[in-house]
Amino acid sequence: MSRPTHIYIDLSRLRNNFLVARRLHGARLLAVIKANAYGHGAVSCAHALSSVADGFAVATVEEGIELRQAGVTLPVVVLEGVFSASEFDSVVKHQLTPVLHQEWQVQALLKQGGHYGAGFWIKLDSGMHRLGFSPQDLPRIVHMLQTGSRHRPLTVMTHFAHADSGRKEAVESALALFCKATAGLAVETSLANSAAILGYPEARGDWGRPGLMLYGHDPAGSVLSPREGLQPVMSLRSQIFGERWVPPGDTVGYGGLFVAQRPSRIGIIPCGYADGYPRTAPQGTPVWVAGHRVPLVGRVSMDMLTVDLTDVPQVTVGAQAELWGDHVPVSDLASRCGTIAYELLCHVKRAPFQYFFGDSVASC
Numbered sequence: 001m002s003r004p005t006h007i008y009i010d011l012s013r014l015r016n017n018f019l020v021a022r023r024l025h026g027a028r029l030l031a032v033i034k035a036n037a038y039g040h041g042a043v044s045c046a047h048a049l050s051s052v053a054d055g056f057a058v059a060t061v062e063e064g065i066e067l068r069q070a071g072v073t074l075p076v077v078v079l080e081g082v083f084s085a086s087e088f089d090s091v092v093k094h095q096l097t098p099v100l101h102q103e104w105q106v107q108a109l110l111k112q113g114g115h116y117g118a119g120f121w122i123k124l125d126s127g128m129h130r131l132g133f134s135p136q137d138l139p140r141i142v143h144m145l146q147t148g149s150r151h152r153p154l155t156v157m158t159h160f161a162h163a164d165s166g167r168k169e170a171v172e173s174a175l176a177l178f179c180k181a182t183a184g185l186a187v188e189t190s191l192a193n194s195a196a197i198l199g200y201p202e203a204r205g206d207w208g209r210p211g212l213m214l215y216g217h218d219p220a221g222s223v224l225s226p227r228e229g230l231q232p233v234m235s236l237r238s239q240i241f242g243e244r245w246v247p248p249g250d251t252v253g254y255g256g257l258f259v260a261q262r263p264s265r266i267g268i269i270p271c272g273y274a275d276g277y278p279r280t281a282p283q284g285t286p287v288w289v290a291g292h293r294v295p296l297v298g299r300v301s302m303d304m305l306t307v308d309l310t311d312v313p314q315v316t317v318g319a320q321a322e323l324w325g326d327h328v329p330v331s332d333l334a335s336r337c338g339t340i341a342y343e344l345l346c347h348v349k350r351a352p353f354q355y356f357f358g359d360s361v362a363s364c
């Protein structure tokens with residue numbers, strides 16, 4: 001048997017979560033599959049969503065090319081845009097839709113004059129203050145792009161800084177700023193990420209951009225999101241592959257972080273931080289083993305971690321373990337580790353992926 005650690009991806013849940021986003025947002029939706037679909041595998045996710053999504057969003061031109069080479073024909077918006085004028089050649093060749101957020105980009109592409117059949121998105125800075133044009137500059141930029149001879153569909157987008165932080169008034173003022181800046185422009189609009197789709201029904205436009213919710217999680221970090229019927233798409237699973245008794249006073253793992261207070265039966269799971277399980281997980285973090293929540297003990301190491309099985313004598317070598325998934329919500333694990341579900345999901349690596357659709361592969 002090979003190492004029993006796998007990343008399970010349920011593509012039927014991905015589709016269902018997408019349909020939840022569609023129901024809440026209406027209009028058209030770009031499925032955000034940047035960063036390898038938040039760790040879930042961009043190409044597999046794109047294929048699973050291609051009959052329901054209106055397009056995809058990625059961060060970089062390279063991510064867009066990967067989708068095109070895998071046969072994806074729907075619109076692909078490149079959220080971080082191009083880093084040099086020469087990247088516009090790839091944009092044209094692969095019919096990608098770049099987000100423009102700096103004036104040099106607009107000047108470079110007008111000078112180049114290629115055929116941008118997939119159009120452009122223009123980013124408006126509504127308070128995040130990272131990328132994007134100011135409301136004062138927006139009409140001029142739109143005008144520059146619309147006065148070219150070729151048809152260039154234009155969408156103006158913005159990205160909320162506070163949609164997941166509960167600062168309602170900050171979202172409302174960003175929304176008001178966006179509406180004012182785009183009033184009277186002949187453009188399509190795009191506003192809502194997952195947090196806005198879930199929490200701000202007033203923030204709508206021609207295109208929604210759900211990311212995290214597609215993977216079954218609430219960006220606000222609320223643990224387990226039965227919210228609106230979202231279900232986690234990914235689970236990280238392994239097995240107990242060794243066990244030993246440790247006498248009171250002895251320690252387990254690097255640095256002796258765990259000191260046995262009683263004769264303790266320690267189970268070893270072949271999953272560590274090189275697989276993406278966070279090294280910062282504190283003592284007592286729950287791991288689901290054959291129907292029981294058992295505590296993590298000792299330091300998470302590169303290739304394995306240890307749990308205390310003393311209270312579950314029926315659990316032995318070979319028992320199935322879930323590091324995160326339906327029983328251990330990744331948002332819960334993330335908050336114990338001082339981070340967010342986004343970071344844990346996009347850090348999975350090394351362990352092989354197993355894709356399935358509903359019940360077509362036995363579950364844990």
Ligand SMILES: *Cc1c(COP(=O)(O)O)cnc(C)c1O
Pocket residue numbers: 032034079159192193194195209210211212213219
């Ligand atoms: C990542 C991203 C999204 C998706 O955000 P979620 O919080 O995952 O829904 C939407 N829009 C932009 C511009 C992004 O960068």
